[in-house]
Amino acid sequence: MLNSIVEWIVQTVNAWGYLGIFAAMFLESSFFPFPSEVIMIPAGYLAFKGEMNLLAAIVTGISGSLAGAIFNYYLAMHFGRRFLLRYGRYFFLDEKGLAKLENFFARHGEISTFNGRLIPGIRQYISLPAGLARMPLGRFALYTALGAGIWVTVLALLGYFLGANEEKVSHYLHNATFVALAGVAGLSLFYWLRHRAKEEL
Secondary structure (H helix, E strand, O other): OHHHHHHHHHHHHHHHHHHHHHHHHHHHHOOOOOOOHHHHHHHHHHHHOOOOOHHHHHHHHHHHHHHHHHHHHHHHHHHHHHHHHHHHHHHOOOHHHHHHHHHHHHHHHHHHHHHHHHOOOOOOOOHHHHHHOOOOHHHHHHHHHHHHHHHHHHHHHHHHHHOOOHHHHHHHHHHHHHHHHHHHHHHHHHHHHHHHHHHHO
16 A cells, blocks of 8 residues: 555656646645655655656755745735734644744744754744744745755655665655754854854954
């Protein structure tokens, strides 16, 4: 049963091509929490088989993630908190959830749009408090692209190097996520120390 589902997902990604990757990653990064794992891992596997270009799949995935994040950013910036609370419940976002996102953004600052991309449950919605706070778009796009780039690349490489062995993919996905989060923690610490040093000058 599981092998049939995996085969169907791979065939679907293959049929949609790069446009399908972009659309699915846009959804994953915006208002609909679509799991990126079921898109980027099969895309990496198709690159392993020679049916896709690995770099093109990764760039497309990052582009879709960035576009979806910017959509959320502008949604929050132009329509505000009341709008998000009114319609967010239709997309698994309530007042409590939005408050947690705002607290996360307030605690970690603008860098949260980078490291938040690698945290399940925050990844899809971290753009909202950034938009509400009117974070400069250039920095938002840069941090989002870097964070999404790590996650998309990890998933695509998993599919590429582990091939069709779904059991190995499941086993290593947790470890890969841990490594990515460790890297983010180090970069976040560097950002915090640099920001603190600037404030002391």
